[in-house]
Amino acid sequence: MIKLKTNIKCSACVATVSPKLDALPKTEWKVDLSHPDRILTADGEANEKEIKAALEAAGYHGESI
Numbered sequence: 001m002i003k004l005k006t007n008i009k010c011s012a013c014v015a016t017v018s019p020k021l022d023a024l025p026k027t028e029w030k031v032d033l034s035h036p037d038r039i040l041t042a043d044g045e046a047n048e049k050e051i052k053a054a055l056e057a058a059g060y061h062g063e064s065i
Helices: 011-022 048-057
Strands: 002-006 027-032 039-044 062-064
Touching: 002 048, 011 027, 011 048, 039 048, 048 062
Parallel strands: none
Antiparallel strands: 002 039, 002 062, 027 039
């Protein structure tokens, strides 16, 4: 399981990153918008580098925690 601090702030942001993160192979993900650090949790075949690249492709970033 991978956890990243993100700059995703709202459900519209989640909608923006969804196509990129959903394209990752066999990876389930979610963003906790109620957490102050907007923690993205991902579990599956994608590694941290791939998840960060998908976030950046959508205009966001993830930071290891």
